[in-house]
Amino acid sequence: MKLSKIFSILLLFVATTMLAQETKPGVVSGKIIDKATNEPVGFSTVSVLDGNKPVAGVSTKEDGSFEIKNLELKNLTLKVNFIGYVDASRTINLSEENKEINLGNITLETDSKMIETVSIVKERSTIEQKADRKVITVGKDLIASGTTASEIFNNIPTVSIDPQTKELSLRGNSNVRVLIDGKPTNIDAGQLLQQIPSASIKQVELITNPSSKYNPEGNSGIINIILNKNTQTGFNGSITSGVTFGVTPKTNQSLNLNYKVGKVNFYTTYGFNHGKNSNFGFVHSERVGYENDQDFTFSNVNTSHLVKLGADYYINDNNTLSFFTNLNFFDGKGKSRTSSDYLSMPDAIQENWNNSGNTTKTYDLAFKHNFEKKGETIDFQVNHSITDSEDLSHFVNNGNYSLNDINGKSSYSQFNIDYVNPLSEKAKLEIGYESRIQAGQNKFYDIQTTENTTNSFDYNRNIHAIYTNYSKTFGKFSxxxxxxAELYNLYAHPLKDSTDPAENSNIVIEDEIFTVYPSTYLSYKMDDNNTFNVNYTRRVDRPSNGQINPIREWRTVNMESRGNPALEPQFTNSFELNYTRTMKIGSITSAVFYRLINAEITRVIFTDPNDTNFNIMSFANFKDNNQLGAEVNANLKLTKWWSTNTSADVYFKTVRGTVSNLDTGVMENGEVDVATFNARMNNTFTASKNLKFNLFGMYRGRDLGLQFERKAMYKMDLGANYSILKGKGTLSARLNDVFNTMHFGFDGSIPYKSYGEFHWESRTFYLGLNYNFGGGKNRELQRKQRDKQETQNSGGMF
Incomplete structure (x- = not known):
């Protein structure tokens, strides 16, 4: 027992002696302030150097103060730097007589040269490959390529927009989930992208294989659109104004404002998009007995307003409270005319007038707490959105009149808790809980010459989930x-009330499914220039309310659309291999992916058994399917005056479906193997300090479906950017589709032989101005990085 006590005393003495030897008595402190405004410069970098060798360093607190301990008693140099300021330095003489030095206020002067070159909107869009996503920072070259998100997305690698249906696809697959600032919306993705002004977009994140941390919905992954938000000190902002000249002029405006003072940051973004679009096309049909030529003209006037308002309150270094709201207002008016010239039947003319509009309001409240342990955090977040929509269409077909009126209202609520704990320097644990509650009601009124029909559909879906991720680094591997784990509950109640009692239906659709979605990632960093990553995730595509609604959604002269209440979820096992090569001139990222799809959901078209001249469009589950693809992206600075973003991808997939062959009169279960190739190249040429030129080219290869072949599309754009007002302003000009080659062409054989083309205002000229004002400096705030709004920081958000 005595030996034990003696040993403990000796051990304590040795440890104390060693600690005393390692602890250095020197301490230096002070406060960093802006020379012009006398405001503190928080989160600036303070370093202590012994000659040219750094020996210690810290970031200042929110109030600009700092303290550095454990310094040797000798002559040292203290250096302060922060973006937008000239570096400041002080000599400190620590000795036995002067062990603690308080430098008081250290002032920083604005670096006018640097401020002149700072631009909120970059000249050229950049692509950054992260562990689980590609991040595209939208530059002026992309803004100038289109007035809406829908128009610029065709210029983003691996993303495509169908020019007619506006359907969005990622890696050749349309089962993609679209988020705004990491939050889901109640608006159809194709419609949503037409409502967001391109000038309001800061970044686009392509998350092709999300981890278990995220919502598993979306076969091909997640596209997160990050809207502009400023976090600079003081009052500042930017304005972007552009006009696109086509058949008629179209305008795209965006205003970003920010006021950061003390512990509070206020910000707002307003985007406005307005314009008239004129399109035309033709279809030649060779259906036996119904041979005809159809000519189409379309004219649409769309107006959208997008508002983002928010505030961050930095309670202290460890607690942050944030709030923002996104408001989206859309109004559209359209007119179309279809002229049908039959060879053996009377000609027909159908005219349609359409008024549509929707309003979406999203509210988000978040709180983040940083524990004393570095990197240990907990986040609470509540999100609620409401969407009201109406679509009113008038049809006149050879004197017969009909009116379709669709009213919809939906709400979406989400609550989540995310906890992160770094178990060690090389290991981290993440756990979280999420609840998603969705409710909607649609009413469809169909007034025709001979029949009136009212359809209503109540839709309720609740999802409760818990997730966990464990990550560790060992050597060159991570x-x-x-x-x-998710519990999914569905309750839907369609009701049809028609003048024909035989058509009345009262159906209840219920479902409850418990599923576990695993994910695995493995990275190997061979050296600083070569990194490999392989991952696996399981994903799901749950039928939407429109896909399961058995009552008629819309009806034309020869077709109507309805859902299938028997649809089951579609599950996908997704595998991906990535390789990134970093060089002096830039980086090249390549990927190979494979998807195994179970019970694939697909469109079906079949003949109405009561009318062989009438078709019904619906959905069905098919047998298992698979997809294989590869892509490569290069972000290179080839010379001092030439840089390029180049990408190419190829997809191999099998398309299945059921269609009705009207020439043979039988239903056919079709299957076709498809290979599609796409390529893009965006070049920037620097002519002088202030003048840059852009050359963009894209090729979208042919695609093959069960009914028709979509022909290849390609175009070339020319643009220029000129810096004015000492770097605070930029004039942009761009000629899109120089040779007017971009149009949609098809050649089909099912349900009957046909071919056609559709054209839109592809060749346009854009002229825009971007101007940044204010004298703020960016701050790297210790909070939930809501200035970036990156989804990887929001745990169970999806």
């Missing part, structure tokens, strides 16, 4: 494994 790995992450995780799982997400």
């Amino acid at each position: 790995a992450q494994v995780g799982a997400r």
